[in-house]
Amino acid sequence: MTKHTAFAADDAITAAAGVTSPQPGRRFTSYPPPTRARGGCRLAAAAARQATDPGAAGVAAGSWPELVPRHADFDDWMEKHPSALAEFESVLATAKGKQIVMFLDYDGTLTPIVKDPDSAVMSEEMRDAVRGVAEHFPTAIVSGRCRDKVFNFVKLAELYYAGSHGMDIKGPTAQSKHTKAKAEAVLCQPASAFLPVIDEVYRTLTARTAPIPGATVENNKFCLSVHFRCVQEEKWRALEEQVRSVLKEYPDLRLTKGRKVLEIRPSIEWDKGNALQFLLESLGFADSNDNVFPIYIGDDRTDEDAFKVLRSMGQGIGILVSKIPKETAASYSLREPSEVKEFLRKLVRSKQRD
Numbered sequence: 214m215t216k217h218t219a220f221a222a223d224d225a226i227t228a229a230a231g232v233t234s235p236q237p238g239r240r241f242t243s244y245p246p247p248t249r250a251r252g253g254c255r256l257a258a259a260a261a262r263q264a265t266d267p268g269a270a271g272v273a274a275g276s277w278p279e280l281v282p283r284h285a286d287f288d289d290w291m292e293k294h295p296s297a298l299a300e301f302e303s304v305l306a307t308a309k310g311k312q313i314v315m316f317l318d319y320d321g322t323l324t325p326i327v328k329d330p331d332s333a334v335m336s337e338e339m340r341d342a343v344r345g346v347a348e349h350f351p352t353a354i355v356s357g358r359c360r361d362k363v364f365n366f367v368k369l370a371e372l373y374y375a376g377s378h379g380m381d382i383k384g385p386t387a388q389s390k391h392t393k394a395k396a397e398a399v400l401c402q403p404a405s406a407f408l409p410v411i412d413e414v415y416r417t418l419t420a421r422t423a424p425i426p427g428a429t430v431e432n433n434k435f436c437l438s439v440h441f442r443c444v445q446e447e448k449w450r451a452l453e454e455q456v457r458s459v460l461k462e463y464p465d466l467r468l469t470k471g472r473k474v475l476e477i478r479p480s481i482e483w484d485k486g487n488a489l490q491f492l493l494e495s496l497g498f499a500d501s502n503d504n505v506f507p508i509y510i511g512d513d514r515t516d517e518d519a520f521k522v523l524r525s526m527g528q529g530i531g532i533l534v535s536k537i538p539k540e541t542a543a544s545y546s547l548r549e550p551s552e553v554k555e556f557l558r559k560l561v562r563s564k565q566r567d
């Protein structure tokens with residue numbers, strides 16, 4: 214067995230190819246800059262109201278790329294996406310003199326993936342590590358989950374939270390040395406016009422997927438997750454067909470896939486990448502600001518949007534949490550949440566020795 218095949222069955226996706234890994238802080242001129250929504254939260258909300266493109270960023274019908282592990286060369290992949298722990302000192306050297314801003318995905322990054330989404334609680338050790346980081350750097354949680362739910366898992370009021378894949382952003386409710394006096398006023402909800410339709414689709418999908426044992430629908434406020442981790446593999450296609458047939462009636466919604474989950478969300482140009490940009494701007498770091506060093510850690514495809522933004526900014530680093538080679542725009546990797554915790558602790562220790 215190769216080093217990575219043991220993990221391939223879970224949610225392996227495309228093998229690493231074509232994306233080179235630059236050194237931290239380098240400008241990534243070779244990477245095609247993605248077309249992104251500009252103009253901040255209000256303009257995105259206007260775009261949201263006009264959105265009519267159902268297939269814009271969805272996935273091809275019937276495609277299940279996470280079931281098709283390809284055997285990339287693990288060592289080669291690690292060379293392109295070295296361990297952020299092994300390269301810690303060089304990351305730190307590149308960040309020297311700049312303001313680190315920490316962005317953390319939740320599921321699969323701060324907690325291991327578990328069968329029941331409601332049981333993905335964060336350990337006390339991880340909470341301490343995140344708390345420690347937030348004492349030194351502005352810190353945000355960026356999650357596909359509903360903001361309230363992820364807050365209830367993390368329980369740290371001094372953080373920024375971007376729920377619903379970045380479509381629901383709120384500033385800290387507790388003052389810290391990094392939050393400005395009015396930080397709690399930071400709020401961005403570019404998809405608020407979609408609330409009624411998301412509720413309606415939630416009810417429809419819950420009813421339509423009920424006959425499929427193990428399928429569950431999670432209401433993440435501005436988006437929905439249809440989970441199939443506990444569904445028999447033979448039923449996956451039927452489940453996807455059910456979901457697609459419901460979505461046919463809603464051309465303003467689109468379908469994407471995560472880790473054994475179908476994600477339904479508004480077809481607006483707003484994702485975790487936009488959330489990262491919005492938060493940096495809220496913190497006073499506009500696009501061209503060279504004094505900032507954002508670090509984004511995530512494990513899922515939705516995190517790629519944020520990694521791409523960092524590449525196009527040419528600032529900071531993306532760190533993919535994965536035990537297997539995956540195509541990614543992140544520059545570094547960590548294998549699992551326990552390594553994320555270690556990375557966060559190291560960052561805190563580095564500040565203490567400053």
Ligand SMILES: O=P(O)(O)OC[C@H]1O[C@H](O[C@H]2O[C@H](CO)[C@@H](O)[C@H](O)[C@H]2O)[C@H](O)[C@@H](O)[C@@H]1O
Nearest residue numbers: 319320326327328330333356357438442472474
């Ligand atoms: O952006 P994230 O914080 O990573 O959220 C993405 C989705 O995470 C959750 O689902 C995933 O984790 C579950 C618990 O470990 C697991 O059972 C599921 O199979 C994974 O897909 C969450 O439940 C979803 O709502 C989020 O969209």
